[in-house]
Amino acid sequence: MATINLKTPSGTSKILIQEGLFSEIGDLLKKDYPKSRFAIITDSNLESIYGKQLKEMFPGVLFLTIPAGETSKNFERVISLCEHLLKKEFTRADVLIGFGGGVITDIAGFVASIYMRGMKYIAVPTSLLGMVDAAIGGKTGIDFVAKNIIGTFYLAEQVLIDPGVLKSFEGPKKMPGMGEVIKYAAIIDKTLFDHFDPFELEPVIIKSAQAKVNVVEQDFRESGQRHILNYGHTFGHAIEAATDYQLTHDQAISIGMVLANKVAQNLGKQNKEVGDKIKSTLQQFGLPCDLPSDLQLNPLLEYMKKDKKRTGNIIHFVIVTDFGKTEILPMKPEELVKLAK
Ligand SMILES: NC(=O)c1ccc[n+]([C@@H]2O[C@H](COP(=O)([O-])OP(=O)(O)OC[C@H]3O[C@@H](n4cnc5c(N)ncnc54)[C@H](O)[C@@H]3O)[C@@H](O)[C@H]2O)c1
Ligand SMILES: [Zn+2]
Secondary structure, three states, X not given: OEEEEEEEOOEEEEEEEOOOHHHHHHHHHHHHOOXXXXXXXXXXXXXXXXXXXXXXXXXXXXXXXXXXXXXXOOXXXXXXXXXXXXXOOOOOOOXXXXXXXXXXXXXXXXXXXXXXXXXXXXXXXXXXXXXXXXXXXXXXXXXXXXXEEEEEEOOOOEEEXXXXXXHHXXXXXXXXXXXXXXXXXXXXXXXXXXXXXXXXXXXXXXXXXXXXXXXXXXXXXXXXXXHHHHOOHXXXXXXXXXXXXXXXXXXXXXHHHHHHHHHHHHOOOOOHHHHHHHHHHHHHOOOOXXXXXXXXXXXXXXXXXXXXXXXXXXXXXXEEEEOOEEEEEEEOHHHXXXXXX
């Protein structure tokens, strides 16, 4: 079992990673929280796969299922989930478990953070994206007018990761999160490139989770260093919005990383071989590296200007200068579009 402890000024979070952990979470949590009641929030897809086993592991659990998909990350759901907790007289001493992908851990973490000013929260991420990114680091939230506008920083007391649950996905290429993992390899840990085996993901998950923890520990509230996690995301978010979310997040940031590499190369700050290695790895996992044929660079400008992470008209743009080495450049969106050509 790999154990990673995330320590921040706002508290700590224990991350456990082990194949087969899922079947033990009932015993584990009942031992750690003997006096608490449990509520589980999950989505409709996961209920049909894991619901029966979860209900057996947690007899008497308050089991709350919401429809699968990003559209569930909204205030109406939050209100309804809080109503259920209140009706069953849950208190701050009880435990809320978010069992699912990033959508579920985002909304469940948010509910846990505001219900009675914060109840105990456990994240059980079931997607690769959740395991290496969304469930780690305490960012919770829902969509309101735009993506992730309302949210809190609230750490899960424990993040329980069983790479075995990824088997219920249809195949590695259908698995969201590989783009983020390649991102970690580029910005933090070059050795990750040597571990890419789509059928043996545990070492990749451990290294990626550790990479995210290292960055979060240095900068919990995203004022500086945590920006490096946005590599590929400035263009990526603009591409997602410009295509009306027809591309997945992985596909959009994959193209975003390739564009960021072009910017870096045009500034003379990246060797071509670095960009080529990142690109070929993205392609190996079936991720696109070019803009869709009906989308040009210029229309992205409008969306980049709306980027939540800009300061005035300046974007903190992340480039990879060498494997595991990054620079954050203050750039105007107009300059970026020019340099990405
Ligand atoms: N808080 C953060 O730091 C952070 C970071 C990155 C992304 N996010 C958020 O994460 C969300 C995306 O996460 P996601 O890609 O996991 O999406 P998701 O939660 O919608 O999961 C993707 C799909 O896979 C299904 N699924 C999940 N686990 C499964 C399993 N083991 N077997 C079969 N099907 C399974 C889900 O039902 C869903 O249909 C976005 O809302 C994004 O904003 C948050
Ligand atoms: Zn991302």
